[in-house]
Amino acid sequence: PYVVTEECIRCKYAECVAVCPVDCFREGANMLVIDQTQCIDCGSCEPACPNEAIIPGIDDDGGRWAAFNQTYAAVWPLIKISHQRCAPADADDWKAVPDKLAKHFD
Ligand code: SF4
Ligand code: F3S
Numbered sequence: 625p626y627v628v629t630e631e632c633i634r635c636k637y638a639e640c641v642a643v644c645p646v647d648c649f650r651e652g653a654n655m656l657v658i659d660q661t662q663c664i665d666c667g668s669c670e671p672a673c674p675n676e677a678i679i680p681g682i683d684d685d686g687g688r689w690a691a692f693n694q695t696y697a698a699v700w701p702l703i704k705i706s707h708q709r710c711a712p713a714d715a716d717d718w719k720a721v722p723d724k725l726a727k728h729f730d
Contacts, residue, residue, distance in 0.1 A: 625663035626670060627689040628656055631677035633724035635715045640669040640678060641703055651703035651710065652696055653730040659697040660690055675719050 625648075628640075632655040640656065641649045648662045648669075658669075658678075670678045684690050703710070712718075721728065 625660045625665060625681050625690065625693075626658055626667070626678055627660075627681055627684050627693045628658055629677050629679060629689050630723075630725040630729075631675045631719075632656060632673075633729050634712060634718035634721070635675045635677065637674050637711045637715060638703065638709075639672040639674060641705070643668040643672045647702060647704055649703050650697045650700035652700045654712070655729070656703060657693040657696045657700065660694040661697075 634654050636655055638656065645666060646662055646664055648658045649656045650659055681690055
């Protein structure tokens, strides 16, 4: 499966949601994750993200992000709607901020 990484935090553009054929995305307060049990590895979401937040599981060093995605996918709700609703107004300001998981994840 593909995984959402730290770059998504406080950006949450949700372009990924629109291209996923099987509704894998789950929505938290300031980022999305991919349900690891539903992703069919189609790869459509990776190039769709404006902040390169999505990577294939094969590039997920030690499976850290896969574990993170599945932990939250189990408790966050499904998101199916258009990206225009959920990107925060200051999303672009957060694109290049480092250490978002440690400092800015809710
Ligand atoms: Fe959805 Fe395909 Fe991305 Fe998996 S790789 S989350 S199936 S768009
Ligand atoms: Fe996040 Fe990129 Fe999707 S910023 S919400 S993974 S389009």
